[in-house]
Amino acid sequence: MEGSIPPSLGNFTMLTRLYLQGNNLNGSIPSSLGKCRGLLELDLSQNNFDGTIPQQLLIGLPSLSISLNLSKNHFTGSLPMEIGRLKNVGALDISDNMLSGKLPSSLGSCESLEVLQLQGNFFKGLIPSSMKELKGIRDLDLSRNNLSGDIPLFLEGFRTLENLNLSFNDFWGEVPIEGVFKNLSATSVVGNTRLCGGIANLQLPVCKSKDSKGGQLSGRMKLMISLVSGFTLLGNTVVLCFLFLRKTRKETESKTWRTLFCKFHMPLS
Numbered sequence: 657m658e659g660s661i662p663p664s665l666g667n668f669t670m671l672t673r674l675y676l677q678g679n680n681l682n683g684s685i686p687s688s689l690g691k692c693r694g695l696l697e698l699d700l701s702q703n704n705f706d707g708t709i710p711q712q713l714l715i716g717l718p719s720l721s722i723s724l725n726l727s728k729n730h731f732t733g734s735l736p737m738e739i740g741r742l743k744n745v746g747a748l749d750i751s752d753n754m755l756s757g758k759l760p761s762s763l764g765s766c767e768s769l770e771v772l773q774l775q776g777n778f779f780k781g782l783i784p785s786s787m788k789e790l791k792g793i794r795d796l797d798l799s800r801n802n803l804s805g806d807i808p809l810f811l812e813g814f815r816t817l818e819n820l821n822l823s824f825n826d827f828w829g830e831v832p833i834e835g836v837f838k839n840l841s842a843t844s845v846v847g848n849t850r851l852c853g854g855i856a857n858l859q860l861p862v863c864k865s866k867d868s869k870g871g872q873l874s875g876r877m878k879l880m881i882s883l884v885s886g887f888t889l890l891g892n893t894v895v896l897c898f899l900f901l902r903k904t905r906k907e908t909e910s911k912t913w914r915t916l917f918c919k920f921h922m923p924l925s
Contacts (some may be wrong), residue, residue, distance in 0.1 A: 657681060666691040677701040677725065685709070690716025697722035700729070701749065708733035709750075714741055723747035727773065731755055735779075740765035747771035751797070754778060759803075764789040775799040775821065783808050790814070797821040799844065807831060807845075823847045830854070830863045 657679040666688030674692070677699045684707035685700065695717055709731055717724075721744040731753040740762025742748065748769060756778040763772075764786025770793060780802040788810035790796075794817060803825040811820065812835035820836045824847035831854030836842050840857045852863040 660684075661686055661689065663688040665689060668692060670694055673697045673722075675699045676703070679703055681705060683707075685713055687712035687716075689713055693717065693719055695719055697724075699723070699725040701725045701727040703729055705729040705731060707731065709736055709755075711736045711738045714738035718742065718744070720745045721768070723749070723771075725749045726753070727751040729753055733757070735760055735763075735774075737762045739763060742766050744768050747773075749773040750777070752776035756780070758782075759784050759787075761786040763787055766790065767792070769793055770816075771795045773797045775801070777801055779803055781805070785810070788813075791816070793817055795819045798825065799823040799847075801825050803827065805829075807851075811835065812837060818842060820844070827851055831858060831860060 657676070659681065660683035661676070661681060663686040666686065669692055671692045672694050673696060675697075678701070680703065681700070682704040685705060687710045689698075690710070690712045693716060696719060698717070698720060705726070706729070709726065714736055715738050718741050720742055724742065724745055725747070727749045728751070731750070733755065734757035735750065735755055737760045739748075739760060743765055745766060746768055748766065748771070751773045752775070754777065755774075758781040759774070759779055761784045763784060766772075767789055769790050772790070772793060772795070775797045776799075778801065779798070782805040783798070783803060785808065788808070791814065793814055796811075796814075796817060796819070799821040800823070803822075804827060806829040807822065807827050809832055811817070812832045814835060817836045819842055821844045823844040827845070827848040828850035829852070831837060831845055831851050833853070833855055838855060840855065845851055845854070845858065845860075852861045854860050
């Protein structure tokens, strides 16, 4: 199948499942598809769709409870905040596109998510703290992006998490050791060159102790210390100069008085 999705498809309001994956469909997703308010599952993967993910599509399909699959297309732009309206969806796959920007905090509203696959995009920034609400997550793949920061400790508490892939990002700091992180075969953090710690089988560098970290002052702190030290040294120098001049002045005055005294008492010849 080739071409684009006709906007008239939105007139089929009784649709519950729509599978259009693996075709040569192109263009953008018509926002009219959001009128199919009975959809439980939508699969548009492995096509040539481009443009942004329509906000109206996400707003109009809160009925999605099985899955939304938009993977392996050419979508650009950010992941809309409206993604949080899919509160009942069980699986969300938007992998292998060209999406960018930060992950929206609204992802935490998708409380029924069991599978979340966002790998192979250009997402950046931190994993939002709101994702700690995804307590039923089983499969979480954020690999091959530009995400950064510490690996959130709340991931340790996901008791149902069976697969966690954080590989090939720019995470740093200490890798947690509890929960899914105990299982080497269930967790991947390769390709993050600034990570340390974790279980022994990860063979990561040992993290520096807190005491050692405390000894490594930030540039701002070093500047503050330098300025304080400089002002202190300047102050001490001024005080020493004042004392020296005062002492010199006293000695000069003393010599002057001694000279006058001697002249005054010198006998006449």
